[in-house]
Amino acid sequence: MPLRLEIKRKLAQRSERVKSVDLHPTEPWILTSLYSGSVCIWNYQSQTMVKSFEVTELPVRSSKFIARKQWIVAGADDMIIRVYNYNTMDKVKVFEAHTDYIRCVAVHPTLPYVLSSSDDMLIKLWDWEKGWICTQIFEGHSHYVMQVTFNPKDTNTFASASLDRTIKIWNLGSPDPNFTLDAHMKGVNCVDYFTGGDRPYLITGSDDHTAKVWDYQTKSCVQTLEGHTHNVSAVCFHPELPIILTGSEDGTVRIWHATTYRLENTLNYGLERVWAVGYMKGSNRVVIGYDEGTIMIKIGREEPVASMDSSGKIIWAKHNEIQTVNIRSVGADYEVTDGERLPLAVKELGSCDLYPQSLKHNPNGRFVVVCGDGEYIIYTALAWRNRSFGSALEFVWSSEGEYAVRESTSRIKIFNKNFQEKKSIRPTFSAERIFGGTLLAICSNDFICFYDWQECRLIRRIDVVVKNLYWADSGDLLSIASDTSFYILKYNRDIVSLHLDSGKSTDEQGVEEAFEVLHEMNERVRTGIWVGDCFIYNNSSWRLNYCVGGEVTTMFHLDRPMYLLGYLASQSRVYLIDKEFNVMGYTLLLSLIEYKTLVMRGDLERANEVLPSIPKEHLNSVAHFLESRGMLEDALEVATDPNYKFDLAVQLGRLEVAKAIAVEVQSESKWKQLGELAMSTGKLEMAEECMVQAMDLSGLLLLYSSLGDAEGISKLAALAKDQGKNNVTFLCLFILGRLEECLQLLVESNRIPEAALMARSYLPSKVSEIVSLWRNDLNKVNKKASESLADPNEYSNLFDDWQIALSVEAGLARQRGLYPPAEEYLSYWDRRQTNLVEAFKSMQIGDETAMPMENGDFIHEEAEEDVEEEEAVEEEGQDEVVDVEAEDSTDSAVLVNGNESDEQWGMNNKGTPSA
Numbered sequence: 001m002p003l004r005l006e007i008k009r010k011l012a013q014r015s016e017r018v019k020s021v022d023l024h025p026t027e028p029w030i031l032t033s034l035y036s037g038s039v040c041i042w043n044y045q046s047q048t049m050v051k052s053f054e055v056t057e058l059p060v061r062s063s064k065f066i067a068r069k070q071w072i073v074a075g076a077d078d079m080i081i082r083v084y085n086y087n088t089m090d091k092v093k094v095f096e097a098h099t100d101y102i103r104c105v106a107v108h109p110t111l112p113y114v115l116s117s118s119d120d121m122l123i124k125l126w127d128w129e130k131g132w133i134c135t136q137i138f139e140g141h142s143h144y145v146m147q148v149t150f151n152p153k154d155t156n157t158f159a160s161a162s163l164d165r166t167i168k169i170w171n172l173g174s175p176d177p178n179f180t181l182d183a184h185m186k187g188v189n190c191v192d193y194f195t196g197g198d199r200p201y202l203i204t205g206s207d208d209h210t211a212k213v214w215d216y217q218t219k220s221c222v223q224t225l226e227g228h229t230h231n232v233s234a235v236c237f238h239p240e241l242p243i244i245l246t247g248s249e250d251g252t253v254r255i256w257h258a259t260t261y262r263l264e265n266t267l268n269y270g271l272e273r274v275w276a277v278g279y280m281k282g283s284n285r286v287v288i289g290y291d292e293g294t295i296m297i298k299i300g301r302e303e304p305v306a307s308m309d310s311s312g313k314i315i316w317a318k319h320n321e322i323q324t325v326n327i328r329s330v331g332a333d334y335e336v337t338d339g340e341r342l343p344l345a346v347k348e349l350g351s352c353d354l355y356p357q358s359l360k361h362n363p364n365g366r367f368v369v370v371c372g373d374g375e376y377i378i379y380t381a382l383a384w385r386n387r388s389f390g391s392a393l394e395f396v397w398s399s400e401g402e403y404a405v406r407e408s409t410s411r412i413k414i415f416n417k418n419f420q421e422k423k424s425i426r427p428t429f430s431a432e433r434i435f436g437g438t439l440l441a442i443c444s445n446d447f448i449c450f451y452d453w454q455e456c457r458l459i460r461r462i463d464v465v466v467k468n469l470y471w472a473d474s475g476d477l478l479s480i481a482s483d484t485s486f487y488i489l490k491y492n493r494d495i496v497s498l499h500l501d502s503g504k505s506t507d508e509q510g511v512e513e514a515f516e517v518l519h520e521m522n523e524r525v526r527t528g529i530w531v532g533d534c535f536i537y538n539n540s541s542w543r544l545n546y547c548v549g550g551e552v553t554t555m556f557h558l559d560r561p562m563y564l565l566g567y568l569a570s571q572s573r574v575y576l577i578d579k580e581f582n583v584m585g586y587t588l589l590l591s592l593i594e595y596k597t598l599v600m601r602g603d604l605e606r607a608n609e610v611l612p613s614i615p616k617e618h619l620n621s622v623a624h625f626l627e628s629r630g631m632l633e634d635a636l637e638v639a640t641d642p643n644y645k646f647d648l649a650v651q652l653g654r655l656e657v658a659k660a661i662a663v664e665v666q667s668e669s670k671w672k673q674l675g676e677l678a679m680s681t682g683k684l685e686m687a688e689e690c691m692v693q694a695m696d697l698s699g700l701l702l703l704y705s706s707l708g709d710a711e712g713i714s715k716l717a718a719l720a721k722d723q724g725k726n727n728v729t730f731l732c733l734f735i736l737g738r739l740e741e742c743l744q745l746l747v748e749s750n751r752i753p754e755a756a757l758m759a760r761s762y763l764p765s766k767v768s769e770i771v772s773l774w775r776n777d778l779n780k781v782n783k784k785a786s787e788s789l790a791d792p793n794e795y796s797n798l799f800d801d802w803q804i805a806l807s808v809e810a811g812l813a814r815q816r817g818l819y820p821p822a823e824e825y826l827s828y829w830d831r832r833q834t835n836l837v838e839a840f841k842s843m844q845i846g847d848e849t850a851m852p853m854e855n856g857d858f859i860h861e862e863a864e865e866d867v868e869e870e871e872a873v874e875e876e877g878q879d880e881v882v883d884v885e886a887e888d889s890t891d892s893a894v895l896v897n898g899n900e901s902d903e904q905w906g907m908n909n910k911g912t913p914s915a
Helices: 493-501 590-601 604-613 616-628 632-638 642-652 655-665 668-680 684-694 697-707 710-722 726-736 739-748 752-762 764-779 783-787 802-817 822-831 836-841 865-885
Strands: 007-014 018-023 029-034 038-043 048-054 060-066 071-076 080-085 091-096 102-107 113-118 123-127 133-138 145-151 154-162 166-171 179-182 188-193 201-206 211-215 220-225 232-237 243-248 253-257 263-267 274-279 285-290 293-299 305-308 313-318 321-326 347-351 358-361 367-372 375-380 386-391 394-397 403-408 411-415 421-425 433-435 440-443 448-451 458-462 468-471 477-481 486-491 515-521 525-531 534-539 543-548 551-557 563-568 573-577 583-587 850-852 858-860
Touching (some): 018 285, 038 071, 080 102, 154 188, 305 563, 367 394, 477 525, 534 563, 551 616, 684 697, 739 752
Parallel strands (some): 060 102, 188 232
Antiparallel strands (some): 018 029, 080 091, 102 113, 145 154, 188 201, 211 220, 253 263, 274 285, 285 293, 305 313, 375 386, 534 543
C-alpha cells in the first residue's frame, strides 16, 4: 500500500542552471549555486531573493552554508574556494584549492573542517581555525571525484563518489580508504548516508541510470532502484520520512519507500535536467535544482504522530521508535507556566514494524493503534504488545471501543471490541476518508455520510467537503471542519432512534432531522478537541481558541505551530505538542467553560451557582463574555478591573457606580468623562464635582456661566489664575464685571496694547495710566512709535465723546457688582445692541426720559426702577460677551495667554458696548 504522502509545492523560481542546493538550519533560506558563476540565497517564505554573490565567470558547482560562522563556502571551475559572510557579503577567504574543477564541498557537522573534491581526482581537508590550511589530502580515485559527504552517525568518516565507478569510505587522519564499493556499470555521481534508525546504509546514483542502496558494514548492495531513463545525478535518504529521493537528467525526481523500496511517486516539473536535491533534518521540505530553476516541495505533514489518553499519558512515534511520557510525572511542587515546555522524562516503549502515519488511543486508553504503509497494528498501551493487525489505509475508533478500517475506496470493515470482524461495507461512492466517534462517517470528495455502528444504516448525508471531524464525548455535539470554515452541529439521537425503531424507510439523504446546524464559523481548524460543550481548536493563524455556543474566545497566541493533544480536567489545562515533540500546557478552567455553557443555554440560575467557583483572575473574561451577550448589568456585577467596570457603568448610565470607581482610581480622564456625562444628563452637582476633580476649567466656566453662579465663577477665576490659565481667568473676571482686574491681568501677561483697547472700551478713566505703560514698553522697541501714542488727558480732541464716556463709567461703576440670575437673561435680550454713549447723548429731559446728574447717576422722573433698566443695558452687553465666549474659553474674543499673538486680539470699540 502507498504511503499517501501529500506533496505541496512551496517555491518555484526560474534561474540559470542550478548545480547545487542547500538549506539553512534556522533561517528560511535556500542556497543555490549556478552554472553562470553566481550564488543566490532565496527566502522560501517570502518567495524573494535575499542575497546574490557574483563569484566568478565560470560555473560554481557546489556551495554550502556554515551557519555557525554565518558563512557561505563555494567551490568553482576556476579551482578556487571562496568564503563569504552572508550578512555583510564580505569575502572572508579566497584560496586556490585544486588544479582542476571543484565538484563538491562538504562541511563537517561540528569540527572546523571543509572537504573538497575535484576533477584532479583528489579530496582535500581544510581547517578554517588554522587559516584554511590543507591538513590532509586523500588520494585513491582514478577519475573525477563528483561528491563527498560526511557520515552523520560517525562524523570521523566520509564517503566519496567518483566517475571511476567506485564509492570509497575514508577516515579522517588516515590517507588510505577503509574500503571501496564497486558495483555500478558506469561512473558514480552522488552519494548520501541513511540518517534515521540503526541501518548502516548509504545510497549512490550513477550514469548507468540506477541508484543503489548499500550496507557499508557488510559492504553489500541491498537494493537497486531502477526506473530512470538517464543519468542519476542526485540521491538522498530523507531525514524525517521513510523515503528515498533520486533525481535524474531525465527531468524527474522519484520517491521510493525507504523500507520496501517501492516507487511511491514520480515528480516532473518541466524544468529539464535535475542536478541537485537538498534537505534538512527536522523538516519535511525538499529542494530540487534544475537546468531552469529551483523547486521546493513539502512532503507529508509535519504534525507529530502522537496521542494522549484521559489520564495524561502520551505515546508518540519518532520514525519507527515508540516513546511515552506522563504529564502527571511533573511534580506538584513544579510551577508550570502557560506555554512553557514541560520537563518530561521520555521512556522507550518499543518499536513498530511499520512506519507510523497515525497513532491513536482507544476511548478507554487500554489500546493504541498505529497505522501506516497500508497496514494497522493494535498494541496494548502499557506493555506495547501486539493484539491485532491487518490491512488499512485508515483506522478509526468508535466511542464505545469498536473500530473500522478503510481497506480501499470501495471497502470498509467494522470490528467489535474483541478484534473480530462483524460487518463489511461497500459504499456506492468512492470512500476517500473515514471518521470515527458516535457514528461512523464515510466521506467522498463532495459529501459525508453518517452510519450507525451496529447495523450500518444511513443516518444522514451532508453535502460538505470535510477536512476533519470532531465528536464531543457526550455524542450530542459535532464539529465538521472544512478548508475555510467549521460547523457546530447537534446530533438528535432521540429523533434518529424513533425513526429507526418505527421501521420507516430512509431515502438516500437519511433522516432529515438527524442533525441541526447550530453555528458556522469562518475559520480554518488545524486541530481540535471537545471539552464538555466547549470546542477547543487552533486556527490557521496559530491562535488557540475555544468556542462555546457560537462565541469564540482566543486563549493564547501560539508562537509556532502546535497541535492539540487533549485536556486534563484535574489540572484544568489543555495540552499541545510541537513538531520537535515538546509538550506545552495552557490553563482553561472547566468551571469557566461550564458557566459560559449555562449562560448560552439560558440557565442563569445554575450559572450563578457555578460563578463562585471561578477564580477572581478570570472574572474579567466572564464579564467580557456577558457583555458580548448584551448582559451589561451582569457584566458590571462580575467585573473586577476598575477601568473595565467604569466603562460598563458609563454605558449603563450608572453614574454613582462610576463615581465610586473614579474616587478609587483618581484618574483625571475618568473624572472628565464622568463630568461630561453628568452634565449631559442634568446632574449638575455631580458634574461640578467631577470637573473640579478633573481640573476641567473650560467645563466649569460653561457650567457656572450657564447657571449664573457668580460665586462659582469667582472661585474659578482664582483657581484658573493659580493654574496659569489666563484665558479662563480673564473671562471669569470679565463676566463678573471686575474690569480693573481684567486690565491688571492683561498688563501682567504683557498684553498692554490689548489692555489699552479694553480700557478705551470699558474703563476710560484708566486709559491714561495704560497708555503710559504702553509708551514705556514700546519705547524699548521703537521710540518714534511710542511718541505717536495719544493720551486723552493731553489730546482730548482726538477722543470722541470722551467726557460722556467718563460720565457713563462713573454712573455704572456701582452696577458692576450686581449679578442678576441667569433666568432673567431673556428680559435683557432685546437691549443687546444698545450703545450707552449714544443713548446718553440722545437723552432729552421729559416725562419719559432720564437725565444725568452731576454725580454721574441716571434717574427717571417716573420711577426709580428705570435706573435699573438703564443699568441692565450695560449688564445685557456684558451678558452678550459672556454668552459668546463662555462656550469655549480657548476661542474667546480676548486671548491673554502670553503664547498667543497680537493678531488673535478680537475685541474693539465698534461692535461692543462702550463706556
